[in-house]
Amino acid sequence: MFRWLIDKLAPPPNQSPPQDATVAVTAAPSKPDYSGLLRRRAIYNRHWQIAAYALTLRELPHAKHSTHAYRDDEVLLCQVERLLANHDFKHTDIWVEMAWSNIAQLLLHDFSNLPVLRVIAHGNVNLSAADLIELLPQISQRNIILGATAKHWHQSHPTLGEQLKIVALSIQSPDFAVLSQQVAICRQIAPHAQLWINDVDSREAAEACFQLGADFVSGQVFTWPEAQQIHFPDSFIRLNQILQLVRQNADAKLIADELKSDPALSARLLRYVNSAALGLSHPISNLDQAIVVVGNQRLYRWLSLLLFSSKGEQELDETLLEAALNRARLMELAGQKQFNHVECELLFLTGLFSLLDFLLRVPRALLLKELNPPEQVIKTLLGDSTPFTPYFELALSSELAGPSIDQLAACQLSAGDFNRLQMEATLWTFSALAT
Incomplete structure (x- = not known):
């Protein structure tokens, strides 16, 4: 599932990644004609x-x-x-x-x-x-x-x-x-x-x-009155260490050395690189080469999605991933008229990371300190008022009775716009998780 999903999220192979390696979502080739009802x-x-x-x-x-x-x-x-x-x-x-x-x-x-x-x-x-x-x-x-x-x-x-x-x-x-x-x-x-x-x-x-x-x-079932623990699973810590190296654009050999400390993760990366999703003409068995081929941007996305399985085999993992992808995609779609491509990537990342604290049952501030995503993402998820805040509130309200007139106006959307985008986000998530 993750291999297909990463490929769906990824930009074309010849697209150079931005300096800030964040999750990016390519625009759908054509939008279905929904009336927004x-x-x-x-x-x-x-x-x-x-x-x-x-x-x-x-x-x-x-x-x-x-x-x-x-x-x-x-x-x-x-x-x-x-x-x-x-x-x-x-x-x-x-x-x-x-x-x-x-x-x-x-x-x-x-x-x-x-x-x-x-x-x-x-x-x-x-x-x-x-x-x-x-x-x-x-x-x-x-x-x-x-x-x-x-x-x-x-x-x-x-x-x-x-x-x-x-x-x-x-x-x-x-x-x-x-x-x-x-x-x-x-x-x-x-x-x-x-x-x-x-x-x-x-x-x-x-x-x-x-x-x-x-x-x-x-x-809105993914809320806790307070955090249940203040430590992270070992698998999360290992993933996050690699995630930070990728975000800092560290040398491929340094990232590969860190990956080698987790043989299972190394094997998953090699399987992904040699999958049909990338369509390489020759198989790759060297981690250094694999990292260069995938690129920092794709590797960052891949690791970010794996955070949802960092607790091991849990019943809740896939449900939370589905809910997070729904939030992320809705925010990204809703912001396309107001934000540029890089900012829409950050909107997606905000939605994606918004349920990790629930999954890991740790304080959100502590989680964000560990993950160290871009500042706009941190401020939005910690409750500061940012340009992303109306879109995050829109995503949250979509899980209850729906957004208010004021929330729609803050995102410059009509009720029909919201319903259409919500359905598009849901169908996109269905497609991602069904493969």
């Missing part, structure tokens, strides 16, 4: 893996008028159908959120290229019991799994919960007792359904949800 959020399972992405239509100016609800959900389903027709989602579950009153529209669309589509219905159930008896089996036959938000539908349709496979609950109170009561009600009204809890704002809150029986959570 879809918004997505990640759904995490008990193993801290991204189990799915939930898609919904961004709030439109007329969204509060019920007369437009049918048209809005039709637009949503057309957008999802179009997305699925152009991208392979066979290894990623897709959930769609739409109104109860419009679920019959599901029968008018083709989602056969997905193994299964999960639909979370919201709002009032204004369908009769007879309509539901006729409609639900037809939906099920199309490999569509139906769920619902935890509203008061069980009062008018007390048996509906028996047929639901998912119940979505938004946290209304940080009080553990209140949340426990809400979870108990969900289990009572939909005894066979999995529970998805939204709007989680910390890792502690997410763990509390799982302890109460939640199957999935969404929100």
Whole structure:
């Protein structure tokens, strides 16, 4: 996975690296034509893996008028159908959120290229019991799994919960007792359904949800109230020592000598250099030569990505890498109109490094002191106000309910721009991690 990903991030081989060896992302050759209507959020399972992405239509100016609800959900389903027709989602579950009153529209669309589509219905159930008896089996036959938000539908349709496979609950109170009561009600009204809890704002809150029986959570789950340790794994220290030599443009022999202290890392580098990604005509077995061929810029990127596996084989590593790449790519795309290429590289690096403190469970300031990235990256991640700050806040808000009007304005983006860029970043990350 890393070999392909590095090659995807890398500039052409004949491009000379900048003095400051930072992560660079080449612009996509052509941008897909998205209307910017879809918004997505990640759904995490008990193993801290991204189990799915939930898609919904961004709030439109007329969204509060019920007369437009049918048209809005039709637009949503057309957008999802179009997305699925152009991208392979066979290894990623897709959930769609739409109104109860419009679920019959599901029968008018083709989602056969997905193994299964999960639909979370919201709002009032204004369908009769007879309509539901006729409609639900037809939906099920199309490999569509139906769920619902935890509203008061069980009062008018007390048996509906028996047929639901998912119940979505938004946290209304940080009080553990209140949340426990809400979870108990969900289990009572939909005894066979999995529970998805939204709007989680910390890792502690997410763990509390799982302890109460939640199957999935969404929100900003990669935050700790305080660091859990003040030391780094040995593998991180070795990687970072080499990373600093690369950033200082040290001699290839000096970098090679440092690499030789880690035989496994040396072997990985040689495999990468001799892979089809670089397309060399002759194999290379010498580390000095390998470093010269790869170049400092590519080597810096390669080592930066390996930081996400510096704790060894951990369940969380790939999830964090996916989340970090989503942040990094979104920031880089959002800043392209305002910043030059070098600054966009730093935006990407800011997003990429923003979750390493969570992975290693060390204070962010200590981590940045060890990594010593460019000053703009350090200041942004430590909370100082920089030109990158609005883009970092945009990336963080994308993991919750979405950016505010002020946050969008600070990045000179419309809501449609944001949704389009968020979807592009997500699809780019899918492509990177699927290979």
